[in-house]
Amino acid sequence: MAHLHKKVKKDLTYYYIRESQRIKGRPTIVNQVCLGTADNVRSLFEVREGNLPEGFSPKEYGSVFLIHALDLKIDLVGIIDEILPPGKKIRGPSLGEIIFYAAMNRAIAPTSKRKLAAWFEQTDIQRIRPVRLISLSSQNFWNHWDRIRTAELEKIKNRFFKKVIASVSVEENAHLLMETGLLFPSAGQNAFIGRSPVSSVRFNKTPKRQVKIALLTNRRGIPLYYQTIDEGEPVIKHFGPMVDNLLAKVSFLGTSFQDLTVLIGANLNAAPLCEKIADKDHVRFIAVVSPDAYPELLSVSTRAYQVLPCKHNRRLRSQGEEHLSILYFGPSRAEKEQAFILFDPALYRKMRRELRDRLQKLRQDLIIWQRELRSQPLESFIREIKGRFVSRCKDLSLDFEVMKLTFGREDGRSFVQSQLNRRQCAAMLQKMGKMVVRTDRLDWQAQEVCGLAVGRGLLGESFNRPQTLFQSALTPQYHWTESKIPIHVFVCMAALTYQGILDSRLDKAGLLLNAKEAIEEMRSLRTAIFLLSEEAKPERLFEKPSELHVQIARALGYEIRGGKIEPLEG
Secondary structure, three states: OEEEEEEEEOOEEEEEEEEEEEEOOEEEEEEEEEEEOHHHHHHOOOOOOOOOOOEEEEEEOHHHHHHHHHHOOOOHHHHHHHHOOOOOOOOOOOHHHHHHHHHHHHHHOOOOHHHHHHHHHOEOHHHOOOOOHHHOOHHHHHHHHOOOOHHHHHHHHHHHHHHHHHOOOHHHHOEEEEEEEEEOOOOOOOOOOOOOOOOOOOOOOOOOOOEEEEEEEEOOOOEEEEEEEOOOOOHHHHHHHHHHHHHHHHHHOOOOOOEEEEEEOOOOOHHHHHHHHHOOOOEEEEEEEOHHHOHHHHOOOHHHOEEOOOHHHHHHHHOOOOOOOOEEEOOOOOOOOEEEEEEOHHHHHHHHHHHHHHHHHHHHHHHHHHHHHOOOOHHHHHHHHHHHHHHHHHHOOOOHHHEEEEEEEEOOEEEEEEEEOHHHHHHHHHHOOEEEEEEOOOOOOHHHHHHHHHHOOOOOOOOOOOOOHHHHHHOOOOOOOHHHHHHHHHHHHHHHHHHHHHHHHHHHOOOOOOHHHHHHHHOOOEEEEEOOOOOOOOEEEEOOOOHHHHHHHHHOOEEEEOOEEEEOOO
16 A cells, blocks of 8 residues: 655655555555655646656566466465474565565576565565565575475475476376476586577586486476486486386376477487487487488478478567578488478578688688798698698687698798688588487477477577577576575476466467566566545556557456456456
8 A cells, every 4th residue: 555654854844655565464664755845746746638647666567477376376385384384483474485486586587585685676576475575585595495305395396296287287288298407517518408508697606516407398388397316427327217207206296198208409419318218118209410310301402491380480470580490391211200400591691600700710820820930841831730720620610621721832931822622611501500300209290399399499599599498497597505406496497387387378379479578578567656636645556558468468367457457357
């Protein structure tokens, strides 16, 4: 509730708008805005007829409402507080609320625990889940998280995902997917096993322990369970027991499924994993491999490629892109498998420019070396130039056969001439922007197989593809306390679950943006305090929502009207 409040300072009277909220049964001031003197307050009402007065203290609302609405059926707070109820003397947020606030922040705009209270102060969280922001301190988080032991965390995981599974239709869980990622890689390593580097990750510290995550989802990307592996060993070593344990878990939690499809990214060695999968009943794979393994697909002219009618291409078309990013040509020669070659024209153009720049650098280096060494005898000149050339090619990720070098001596000076190996360059250009998706799922069409490869980030990084939900839930990282890593992983997975459910709702509603983009868009749906008249009390209302705000709210079963978000009628 908002009200005007006056204070006298040095014989001058100042007016404030205060907002109060009952927190744990006690009235608490949650926001205060200074309006100034009485003359300043009167000037606020001097607006032209038909125009709204100026709003005060705008706060982000749409995003926190989304996560709150998605949690209503799951009730993460209730699950945790039932397992570890708050003590009688606890006046601040409970353990369940502490974890939920962390998961909400992780799903929307991840910050460190030190900055969490400041971030929530910019949101209108008090209208949804009132909290004393001073209690959202990093020390309070660690004090609460100390209560969670391995056994309690396992109970929390089981009950949480049981609720998630119950909220999803049986048909959507018929085909399960499994992917793996690496949390807390050592400095200089990629952010994920089987995935491309993520530029937003900055590693200021190197934790003692690495955590591999095996994530089980349904086909719509909603997490159903996860497992962590602490050892810094290859995924293949734990693959068999890991799959068996995950499938046993989801069966125990109430999932009836037909089969499991393992997603293998471009940076994983697909061959040994595929061999292990072949030994397991009801387990299939989708793997991204180098196009070198399928020369018959690689040799096909890009003119024969077909545009894939997947969500990613529909997104690009809606953005007015000239060239659609993912095209395919297949299937392959294998009888028990099918393979599709995907071509990314935008990535091809980028790689071609980079190749041209690297070749130019190599030519410039040859000129510099020639000036530096031309007074040497021919034999030592050749030996030194070749050594430097091979080393420089390695630095530039080029094959040393990319250029043919010719040596000679004239007027007492040694020289070198370079000629581009056009056959070698043509072979390099033929591979650029192309990847092969291989699968033993003969019952899925190219649209489904390739759409999953693109949507789950199996192809690697590209500037024209959005970050996957798995990547956005785990990065950036601000958490390095080793004893709390299992709890932090659960927070990340809870955030990913909310995003996955939202992504599924958006897809069903026919919207092309993903969950992370929708959350970012809803961050601009704000509330503000309005002084509508001199007689009326100040009110906190919505600023004008956009059409996209309305569509996202409708996808979740809500509508925006009268300055409020309310459930759709019927």
